Amino acid sequence: MLAVGTLLHAKQMSRSPFEVVLALVVPVVQATLAVYLFRSGGEQHRLLEAAVGAGVMGVWSSVLFGSGGAIQNQRWQGTLEMIMLAPRRPVLVILPITVATGLTGIYALLATLVWGHFLYGIRLDFAHPVAFVVAAAVCVVALGLFGLLLAATFVLMRNANALANTLEYPVWLVSGMLVPITVLPSWTSPIAAVLPTTWGARALREATSGGPVWPSVAVCLAISLLCLTVGALALTHVERRARAAATLALA
Amino acid sequence: MGSTYAIEANDLRRTYRARTGWLKPKRTEVEAVRGVSFTVGRGELFGLLGPNGAGKTTTIKLLNTLLIPTSGTARVCGHDVERETRAVRRRIGYVFGGDRGLYDRLSGLDNLRYFAELYGVPPREQKRRIAELLDLVGLAGRERERVEGYSRGMRQRLHIARGLLHAPDVLFLDEPSIGVDPVAARELRRTVADLAAAGTTVLLTTHYMAEADELCDRIAVIADGTIQALGTPSELRRRADGRRVVEVEAYGVPESAVSALRDLPGVRETAVEARGALQLLTVHSDAHVDVQGDVLRELAGIRLGRVDSREPTLEDAYVAIVSAAA
Amino acid sequence: MKTLRLMTVGGVIAYRALFNWTTPGMFIGTLLVGPLFQLLFFAYLGRQLQVADDRFYIVGNAVLTASLACVFGGTMAVANERRFGTLGHVLLSARSRTAIFWGRVLPYAGNGLLIAVVTLTVGALLLGLRVPVRAVPGLLLAMAAGSLTCGFFGLTLGALGLRFRDVWVVSNVSVALLLLLTGVNVPASGLPGWMRAVGEWLPITHAAEAARRIAAGDGLAAAASPLGQELLVGAGYAAAAVVLLKIFEVESRRRASLDAL
Ligand SMILES: Nc1ncnc2c1ncn2[C@@H]1O[C@H](COP(=O)(O)OP(=O)(O)OP(=O)(O)O)[C@@H](O)[C@H]1O
Numbered sequence: 001m002l003a004v005g006t007l008l009h010a011k012q013m014s015r016s017p018f019e020v021v022l023a024l025v026v027p028v029v030q031a032t033l034a035v036y037l038f039r040s041g042g043e044q045h046r047l048l049e050a051a052v053g054a055g056v057m058g059v060w061s062s063v064l065f066g067s068g069g070a071i072q073n074q075r076w077q078g079t080l081e082m083i084m085l086a087p088r089r090p091v092l093v094i095l096p097i098t099v100a101t102g103l104t105g106i107y108a109l110l111a112t113l114v115w116g117h118f119l120y121g122i123r124l125d126f127a128h129p130v131a132f133v134v135a136a137a138v139c140v141v142a143l144g145l146f147g148l149l150l151a152a153t154f155v156l157m158r159n160a161n162a163l164a165n166t167l168e169y170p171v172w173l174v175s176g177m178l179v180p181i182t183v184l185p186s187w188t189s190p191i192a193a194v195l196p197t198t199w200g201a202r203a204l205r206e207a208t209s210g211g212p213v214w215p216s217v218a219v220c221l222a223i224s225l226l227c228l229t230v231g232a233l234a235l236t237h238v239e240r241r242a243r244a245a246a247t248l249a250l251a
Numbered sequence: 252m253g254s255t256y257a258i259e260a261n262d263l264r265r266t267y268r269a270r271t272g273w274l275k276p277k278r279t280e281v282e283a284v285r286g287v288s289f290t291v292g293r294g295e296l297f298g299l300l301g302p303n304g305a306g307k308t309t310t311i312k313l314l315n316t317l318l319i320p321t322s323g324t325a326r327v328c329g330h331d332v333e334r335e336t337r338a339v340r341r342r343i344g345y346v347f348g349g350d351r352g353l354y355d356r357l358s359g360l361d362n363l364r365y366f367a368e369l370y371g372v373p374p375r376e377q378k379r380r381i382a383e384l385l386d387l388v389g390l391a392g393r394e395r396e397r398v399e400g401y402s403r404g405m406r407q408r409l410h411i412a413r414g415l416l417h418a419p420d421v422l423f424l425d426e427p428s429i430g431v432d433p434v435a436a437r438e439l440r441r442t443v444a445d446l447a448a449a450g451t452t453v454l455l456t457t458h459y460m461a462e463a464d465e466l467c468d469r470i471a472v473i474a475d476g477t478i479q480a481l482g483t484p485s486e487l488r489r490r491a492d493g494r495r496v497v498e499v500e501a502y503g504v505p506e507s508a509v510s511a512l513r514d515l516p517g518v519r520e521t522a523v524e525a526r527g528a529l530q531l532l533t534v535h536s537d538a539h540v541d542v543q544g545d546v547l548r549e550l551a552g553i554r555l556g557r558v559d560s561r562e563p564t565l566e567d568a569y570v571a572i573v574s575a576a577a
Numbered sequence: 578m579k580t581l582r583l584m585t586v587g588g589v590i591a592y593r594a595l596f597n598w599t600t601p602g603m604f605i606g607t608l609l610v611g612p613l614f615q616l617l618f619f620a621y622l623g624r625q626l627q628v629a630d631d632r633f634y635i636v637g638n639a640v641l642t643a644s645l646a647c648v649f650g651g652t653m654a655v656a657n658e659r660r661f662g663t664l665g666h667v668l669l670s671a672r673s674r675t676a677i678f679w680g681r682v683l684p685y686a687g688n689g690l691l692i693a694v695v696t697l698t699v700g701a702l703l704l705g706l707r708v709p710v711r712a713v714p715g716l717l718l719a720m721a722a723g724s725l726t727c728g729f730f731g732l733t734l735g736a737l738g739l740r741f742r743d744v745w746v747v748s749n750v751s752v753a754l755l756l757l758l759t760g761v762n763v764p765a766s767g768l769p770g771w772m773r774a775v776g777e778w779l780p781i782t783h784a785a786e787a788a789r790r791i792a793a794g795d796g797l798a799a800a801a802s803p804l805g806q807e808l809l810v811g812a813g814y815a816a817a818a819v820v821l822l823k824i825f826e827v828e829s830r831r832r833a834s835l836d837a838l
């Protein structure tokens with residue numbers, strides 16, 4: 001059920017030329033931006049790290065706009081009501097959507113690295129290649145599960161896009177995807193500590209340039225499982241609220 | 252302004268080219284209008300009738316400058332619709348049925364304000380004109396609500412108000428009564444009649460025969476992109492002269508029985524219309540042949556309701572014209 | 578006089594009719610908070626990489642934040658007509674297309690200016706950047722020029738939207754490209770020649786340059802040349818938009834290509 005749902009949603013997304021083109025072009029732009037920024041800063045040796053960071057940013061955007069957009073589109077097409085009507089738990093219905101967005105996000109990560117390699121000659125020598133793959137997988141799943149929590153909010157909100165547009169940069173910034181969290185004001189660190197994106201990005205960075213990968217991976221997994229439980233509970237609650245507040249159908 | 256006619260259409264043709272398929276593009280051509288000519292006098296109320304896809308909307312769009320004819324010419328108030336677009340647009344109003352074509356997020360009032368601006372209503376007159384029209388279409392009091400919350404009929408009335416904003420000389424009404432309730436439709440007909448009486452030329456399309464019969468000075472029946480008949484309602488009705496119509500209410504008529512009816516001597520046309528559980532059979536025949544007995548004999552064993560034999564109406568004439576064209 | 582009224586009154590009504598982001602939540606989230614974090618993100622990144630100083634990032638990004646509202650707004654100003662099925666009725670107007678559509682850009686430009694001012698003020702306060710008071714009028718001018726140019730750029734994209742269904746892709750990609758090519762985040766000297774050349778023809782590039790000079794206390798005279806260039810680029814897009822709209826209108830009458838009911 002979960003796998004079928006995920007596949008279907010990934011397919012649905014790949015049918016829309018809009019999303020495909022965005023997914024094709026935006027990573028290139030972001031990789032380019034990161035590369036030139038790091039080059040200008042004289043940080044040639046950290047280009048790989050920059051590309052990975054830009055890639056994770058892409059995963060986050062994909063999950064954020066994917067979940068927000070998917071829910072909004074379903075609302076516009078009038079299918080959100082049908083989905084919520086399905087005799088299944090709401091989690092099982094929504095989770096495939098958000099995991100599918102995570103999967104398309106993987107593509108953003110890969111594309112950033114591949115383009116970085118071919119266009120800018122970044123050498124793909126990871127400190128821990130195996131750990132990198134594992135960390136990437138965990139990161140994507142974790143973001144997908146985090147997306148579930150977001151989706152719970154999106155289902156309830158008429159303007160899911162507003163939240164999505166608002167949350168892109170703050171999460172990039174606070175979870176230290178390109179900017180180390182140490183240079184940020186100290187009040188942001190508790191927020192960073194609870195975001196799965198922080199730990200996922202950290203694990204990937206450690207796998208790239210050396211460091212203890214596994215603790216970060218473990219924390220990331222733990223937080224995302226928490227997200228799943230809370231998200232599932234929230235969705236059940238939200239479903240009732242949405243029925244009471246009549247926000248499912250109206251765009 | 253030397254022209255005596257408000258609208259002159261001269262052998263208008265319009266072909267749509269559409270591409271279907273993406274990998275294997277196939278070009279399809281639809282000849283929507285194939286040589287339509289007619290004239291409408293000033294202050295005349297002219298009706299265009301015809302089945303779905305006959306080319307009525309296309310004809311109207313050719314006349315109101317939204318489309319360029321593939322060939323042929325047309326003039327509105329003496330101005331060529333292909334080249335003198337500004338002059339034409341200043342003089343025409345366009346109303347079409349359906350619930351699109353309005354800014355949903357704005358109130359009805361703001362919709363009218365915006366189009367008043369676009370259609371060149373002088374700023375000093377806008378307020379008075381809009382209030383007048385809101386009254387006319389019965390939306391006064393609701394004008395400050397957003398259009399997204401309007402019912403279908405309310406949108407339709409707003410469409411009409413917009414079409415009248417700049418007091419056009421020529422008004423194109425494309426199925427204006429779609430989705431309007433019977434009482435409002437009657438008011439709408441009165442409004443249209445009043446406009447025509449006050450000198451506005453109206454070109455109206457509709458699927459309601461009674462509406463056309465009541466309103467129009469002359470009617471053109473268009474099918475397959477050509478005019479099949481043109482005349483006053485009573486002239487058209489005479490097209491069905493020499494006919495008689497038998498109507499039978501029946502329950503569960505098999506297709507075979509219907510075709511058997513068609514083969515009866517003296518029968519010209521048959522039509523079946525489903526009305527809930529019952530079906531309404533209409534049989535046109537030559538007036539001098541009494542087919543009622545034969546019809547009932549063919550339908551033996553089928554449960555029947557009311558049986559009626561009557562003089563033809565405009566609708567019958569329309570059916571006769573259109574089915575002759577098919 | 579009448580044309581002026583069409584541009585202003587008409588423009589404002591059209592803004593309310595066609596702009597998707599006018600609800601308070603959307604406005605604050607998408608147009609104020611989002612751009613503010615964008616500025617903070619790049620400012621911190623710049624600090625950490627020591628590419629350029631705070632002023633470079635804060636002022637440049639503040640000018641850039643106007644682009645979101647202007648580019649998307651300009652696109653919506655034309656492309657959303659499709660969504661409501663109103664284009665036919667607008668085209669039936671006997672009045673100047675140029676006035677109708679240029680008028681629509683003005684509210685978006687104003688909106689962009691507001692965003693730029695807010696992000697600059699908040700960003701400067703948060704990061705402790707001091708802007709000399711006498712630089713304020715000049716900064717406003719530069720940001721206004723940038724917003725207006727962006728609005729016309731968006732209108733050009735919107736015009737393309739009449740012909741090509743997926744303009745939103747183009748708008749999205751354009752907004753991402755502006756981040757890269759305008760030299761707001763990567764100093765122009767760090768970009769390859771062809772990217773710099775493209776940037777010259779994009780909105781914001783020159784306005785950001787002008788704003789930086791003014792914020793540095795160089796005075797208006799020093800910024801006159803980039804300001805002029807920005808306005809020139811804007812005029813180019815304004816002309817392009819009108820020409821495209823004209824072409825597509827003529828084409829639509831011939832090929833019935835707009836579902837201009
Ligand atoms: N934009 C278009 N592209 C291709 N074909 C079109 C287009 N618009 C109309 N047609 C075709 O032209 C023909 C005439 O259409 P038109 O809309 O004029 O009919 P109509 O008489 O108004 O019908 P209805 O009573 O249903 O409104 C139809 O076959 C239709 O499919």
Ligand SMILES: [Mg+2]
Nearest residue numbers: 307308309425
């Ligand atoms: Mg029609």
